[in-house]
Amino acid sequence: LQQHVAFWDPDRDGVIWPGDTFRGFRRLGFNLFVSSLAVPVIHGTFAYWSSPSWIPDPMMRIHVSRQRLQGRTKHGSDSETYDTEGRFVPQKFEEIFSKYDTDNKGGLTLSDVNEMVRGNRNIMDPVGWIAEWLEWNTSFYLAAKDTPQGRMLLKDDARALIDGTMF
Template identity: 30%
Template sequence: MDAGRRRLSSPAVAVAAILLFPLFFGSQPAAAYGGMTALQKHAAFFDRDNDGIVSFSETYDGLRALGLGAGLSSLSAAFINGALSGKTRPFEEIFTKHAMTVPDALTSDELDKMLQANRKPGDYSGWVGASAEWKMLYRLAKDKDGLLHKDVVRGVYDGSLFAKLVKQRRSEENQA
């Protein structure tokens, strides 16, 4: 094979494609991808155990499955999971750090403490926005004991909570 006709399967091209895929295709309509956005499909490829969390080993295994070598897969997985995971990490940490009464749920006081602990200095609009969003969610989705459960919060991220709340509201209106 001559230099002018190199294959495009070099590790650098593969890593660039993996990292840039969501930027180019992440805004496509979900319907175009069988109900999943391109970014969701991208992440699902790497989520080998389908638990919603892409671990270092899953990233590594996915990169190896794509044909990258062990060294580049290790470096890339370290970068992806180290540098990018903070932006995409699920909300598990919220419950680990702040759910003291019930391990998978937040009380109103725990929610307030979580909001306060996660404030960024000087980001007043962020404080107001986060407080408004979380308190609205708490008001709409807490259970009869005043607990906001982890699975309910997860429903915000996957969109299932909204349909559930509408159905619940309609049921309550029909009973009244």
């Protein structure tokens, strides 16, 4: 998880400011609207839970020290590719593709991605449903490639997004 979030902390100060998130989305090629919308969604979700204090941070900063992120920022209804300690779980990643890449295409179509998101839903967890949908659909938009079978999020690209090596 640390490697994944390092992209968003360009000055390596252990804090992701809202401006860091906005600029990160712009560097990834997202338009002004999506980049602007991402800031309150991401920081509104993670700033408090990553804070070193019980008092909410009015600057909505995300503190990325390992102790701050462990367990506190993991939402429900997720793919479980990270455990509560922030470690990548390769078996869970492989399960995604063995279960949802039904035709062994080597990747997931947008339909496959959304089927997986529906399959990961926990009961009474609308925040987790939305977070999972946003994460995987953003990942698809960012990394999907045109293939003979159609537009797909290839397995290697999905892993690079999840483990942070794509950034």
